[in-house]
Amino acid sequence: MKLTVVGGGSTYTPELIDGFARLRDTLPIEELVLVDPAAERLELVGGLARRIFAKQGHPGRIVTTDDLDKGVEGADAVLLQLRVGGQAARQQDETWPLECGCVGQETTGAGGLAKALRTVPVVLDIAERVRRTNPNAWIIDFTNPVGIVTRALLQAGHKAVGLCNVAIGFQRKFAGMLGVAPADVHLDHVGLNHLTWETGVRLGGPEGKDVLPELLTAHGTDIAGDLHLPRPLLDRLGVVPSYYLRYYYAHDEVVRELRTKPSRAAEVAAMERELLDLYADPALDEKPELLARRGGAFYSEAAVDLTASLLGKGGSPYQVVNAYNRGTLPFLPDDAVIEVQAAVGPKGPTPLSVPSVDPLYAGLMASVTTYEDLALRAALHGGRDRVFRALLAHPLVGQYAYADSLTDQLIAHNREHLAWA
Structure with missing residues (x-):
């Protein structure tokens, strides 16, 4: 089996490598290719990756290259984890929206739109090259x-599945609180990527007993603290929103916080410099503790599980993925991409049936789905008016004066990445 990671020079990669090494019985990789244009970073990450495999006795071969076509040739699956513009672009995404009093964040709001505009054309080009080289390869997207x-x-017809680590993080956290194995926890997870709610926590599988009420009673304060939301809100909702919902439920509070502290991008950039120094140590043969602060907790385990299932190597029968709606949530278009539990196999994911969704959540999902549709049109076709329409539709922007100003700033800060600008 050959697996290729595009963006393999990321400081995230050792987390992924550690999972591949530990879970080699689930996903028996013979060749792992790390592709990245940043030669110096790739050399450091690749060296540590080989040492991790060697320490844990993994027999697979690790190859590093800046040649995408060579790297994806013959791959059974290609995992995308790239960041167009690097941390410098992220720093901009997290700062200029604050000037209008809007959240500055890399995956939602105006900053998220900027990232989408930079990223979609690059990812589609990569996917086309994968299809030319190996049309049967699965593409697993972890790129925001x-x-x-x-x-x-x-929409471009690729064999693709989206992956996020929010659900697996909740699964692991709730399993610890309940004193059970993570595999025994099945989440009723519903929404869009970075706009999700845990509406049930079931023991044993989709038909198991829902213990969410008991979980909130016993551990609601700790859960609310992790989300930086008040405990009474969780009690009133009776569900657990992802921490990204704080940008909607406490927007003004978040903006005030973001204006008074260093950006997450600045923190991550400093962390990456320290991590790369650690990776350069030839004696290091395991992922360092600092990597846990970088983000992406349990990313490797989710990636192994999904890849194994798509390639028919086992994996969990049900997994939370990003896939076409196709009637699962009747209030959204069939071609909307939703994040829900799905049965996953070599033919791809099949979303499980979802009970009726509370209008409080369905309304926000529908609004953000409209934004995502307009954002994708802007990413594919460009144009100031398309950018403006997407921003005007976003619940975190909404006002025409803000949308106008943010459109100008977005284009100015991202001109080098926008072919049409």
């Missing part, structure tokens, strides 16, 4: 904004 990027891939 996952929902929009996955929709672009699916």
Whole structure:
């Protein structure tokens, strides 16, 4: 089996490598190719990756290259984890929207739209090259904004599935609170990427007992603290929103916070420099503790599980993925990309039936789906007016004066990445 990681020079990659090494019985990789144009980073990450495999006795071969076509040739699956513009672009995404009093964040709001505009054309070019070289390969997208990027891939006819680590993080956290194995926790997870709610926590599978009420009673304060939301809100909702919902439920509070502290991009950039120094140590043969602060918790386990299922190597029978709606949520278009539990196999994901969704959540999903549709049109076809329409539709922007100003700033800050600008 050959697996290719595009963006393999990311400081995330050792987390992925550690999962591949630990879970080699689930996903028996013979050749792992790390593709990245940043030669120096790739050399450091590749060296550590080989040492991790060697320490854990993994027999697979790790290859590094800046040649995308060579890297994806013959791959059974291609995992995308790239960041167009690097941390410098992220820093901009997280700062200029604040000037209008809007959230500055890399996956939602105006910053998320900027990332989508930079990313979609690059990902589609990569996917076309994968299809020319190996049309049977699965493309697994971990690149944000996952929902929009996955929709672009699916609309272009690619064998693609989107992956996020929010659900597996909740699964692991709830399993610890309940004192059970993670595999025994099945989430009723519903929404769009980075706009999701846990409406049930079931023991044993989709038909198991829902213990969410008991979980909230016993651990609601801890859960609310992790989400930076008040405990009474969780009690009133009776569900667990993802932490990205805080941008909607506490927008003004978040903006005030973001204006008074260093951006997450600045924190991550400093962390990456420290991580790369650690990776350069030839004695290091395991992922360092610092990597846990970088983000992406349990990313490797989710990636192994999904890849194994898509390639018919096992994996969990049900997994949370980003896939076409196709009637699963009747209030959204069939070609919307939703994030829900699905049965996953070599033919791809089949979303499980979802009970009736509370209008409080369905309304926000529908609104953001409209934004994502307009955002994808802007990413595919360009144009100031398309950018403006997407921003005007976004619940975190909404006002025409803000949309006008943010459109100008978005284009000015991203001109080098926008072929039409």
